[in-house]
Amino acid sequence: xxxxxxxxxxDMVRLEKINLAFGENHVLKDLDLSVAPTEKVVIIGPSGSGxxxxxxxxxxxxxxxxxxxxxxxxxxxxxxxxxQLVPAREKHIRDVRTxxxxxxxxxxxxxxxxxxxxxxxxxxKVLGLSREEASERGLELLRRVGLGDKADxxxxxxxxxxxxxxxxxxxxxxxxxxxLFDEPTSALDPELVxxxxxxxxxxxxxxxxxxxxxxxxxxxxxxxxxxxxxxDSGRIIEEGTPEQxxxxxxxxxxxxxxxxxxxx
Amino acid sequence: xxxxxxxxxxxxxxxxxxxxxxEGLLQTVVATLLGISIGMVLGLVLALLRRSRFRVxxxxxxxxxxxxxxxxxxxxxxxxxxVFPGFGLVLSPFVTLVVxxxxxxxxxxxxxxxxxxENVEHGQWEASTALNLSPATTWTRIVLPQAxxxxxxxxxxxxxxxxxxxPLGFAVAAGGILLAAQAExxxxxxxxxxxxxxxxxxxxxxxxxxxxxxxxxxxYGYERV
Numbered sequence: 001x002x003x004x005x006x007x008x009x010x011d012m013v014r015l016e017k018i019n020l021a022f023g024e025n026h027v028l029k030d031l032d033l034s035v036a037p038t039e040k041v042v043i044i045g046p047s048g049s050g051x052x053x054x055x056x057x058x059x060x061x062x063x064x065x066x067x068x069x070x071x072x073x074x075x076x077x078x079x080x081x082x083x084q085l086v087p088a089r090e091k092h093i094r095d096v097r098t099x100x101x102x103x104x105x106x107x108x109x110x111x112x113x114x115x116x117x118x119x120x121x122x123x124x125k126v127l128g129l130s131r132e133e134a135s136e137r138g139l140e141l142l143r144r145v146g147l148g149d150k151a152d153x154x155x156x157x158x159x160x161x162x163x164x165x166x167x168x169x170x171x172x173x174x175x176x177x178x179x180l181f182d183e184p185t186s187a188l189d190p191e192l193v194x195x196x197x198x199x200x201x202x203x204x205x206x207x208x209x210x211x212x213x214x215x216x217x218x219x220x221x222x223x224x225x226x227x228x229x230x231x232d233s234g235r236i237i238e239e240g241t242p243e244q245x246x247x248x249x250x251x252x253x254x255x256x257x258x259x260x261x262x263x264x
Numbered sequence: 265x266x267x268x269x270x271x272x273x274x275x276x277x278x279x280x281x282x283x284x285x286x287e288g289l290l291q292t293v294v295a296t297l298l299g300i301s302i303g304m305v306l307g308l309v310l311a312l313l314r315r316s317r318f319r320v321x322x323x324x325x326x327x328x329x330x331x332x333x334x335x336x337x338x339x340x341x342x343x344x345x346x347v348f349p350g351f352g353l354v355l356s357p358f359v360t361l362v363v364x365x366x367x368x369x370x371x372x373x374x375x376x377x378x379x380x381x382e383n384v385e386h387g388q389w390e391a392s393t394a395l396n397l398s399p400a401t402t403w404t405r406i407v408l409p410q411a412x413x414x415x416x417x418x419x420x421x422x423x424x425x426x427x428x429x430x431p432l433g434f435a436v437a438a439g440g441i442l443l444a445a446q447a448e449x450x451x452x453x454x455x456x457x458x459x460x461x462x463x464x465x466x467x468x469x470x471x472x473x474x475x476x477x478x479x480x481x482x483x484y485g486y487e488r489v
Contacts, residue, residue: 061390094396102394108387112409121405122395174395 010073012037012210013178018057018067020050027053028064029234037072037177040204040211042221042242045231046257051214054231055180058212059102060093071099072177098126101171102180105187107163109155115142115166116151119173127174134173141169145199161192165199172203179203181213193217200224216261222246230254278457281448285458288444289465295361295440296427302366303426304419307373311381312403314374332371338432340364345436361433361440368429369422376418380411416484420477424470441465 013035020028027050035041043051056062058069060076069076076096079088088096110118119138123129129137142148145165155163164184171179181200185193197220203209204224215221221228221242228245230238230253238251249255313325332340341364344355355363384407392402431442445462449455 059390059394061393094398097393097396100394104387104391104394106387108385108391108394110388110391110406110410121401122397125398125401125405126396170395 042225101176288441292440299365303369306370310374311377357438361438380415
């Protein structure tokens, strides 16, 4: 088993030979992927190509059939016992998972809790913050996403863009090392996309968090991403800087995909 | 015909037996309230056991629910009262009624809870995982608070249905409104007054209860925003 520090620098996220099939559908095939600390990676590709599944495997929402996920030097699905890597117990997975958080396409806010309660529940229950500490952190984050005045509103009283900004603040409240964004603007009305991208850009510019985004917003990829991955049929078929992949793609599949996306 | 009934109606007798039958009603109401309490708690437990990852828990739970649902409450009351003592468990008639109602309706409420839990969006579970909430926190703070309000109208309906089933306790001589009325009727050979009072008292409880359930449906029947 390869160590996660083979080149002297620790990857923040490292996938090794990940395989995942849903029945006959082999979604991820021997996938290898490394993401450096604070790197911003945008994953593009046609729907059904498995790009969302990468994020879901890292978030433990889908467990891989084989392969390893290593987060900041620690195996996610394996733990060492008597010098051997064995499948991890839930306790170990939960422990490693505190480094990761995710923003969903459909927000998945808790509808029975206010915006602020959405932000304070996990820091109190998982990180052990007091109510005061969690509220302080939560209010600061709500202000940061421009919703300081919505703390006591329920999700049902917010617009889609506001909901997604609360969801981003909720993920940030856990202070994760890795933030995963699964098509964060795909469910939004076009006029609300900008406010959400502005918040994500703000996190990217701050530069502290490692980010992996699945998105069709090519403009956003161009300005915020360090690296763009083109994904197709369970494999990365092309990768490089946004400049390379989006302006001058090598692969014919990438060109066809970009033509289709940009003509929309 | 109306005149005939008026003729045989003895107001003096009715006034005398009214408190006795009302006390029987109180017993029936108490049995119902205790029964629905068991039914609501045990039903939730059954719903959760039914979702267990472990087949050795899941299958017996499903078998128990199906068994209880497909046998009549009256038969179950006889079983509890006459068969349980054979296994060393002797229950008084009143406790038999409360336990019988509770277990019988728990199998119904468990199905309502199950539907309520399944109606909680899958994304809520995923968000709980993404926030690293423990299973216990996910259940108590995220899933059940969303599932239970949707179940409340159904629970209200079961409360009313259980109230109407509670006179079955008569069969094992559990005190209650039917036993009180029947005792009076057979003592005096004047059945019209006690049974009429019984019917009127049933209505006096059932109709407000039905309005209460209607209110619950309005309050919880559709999604809160």
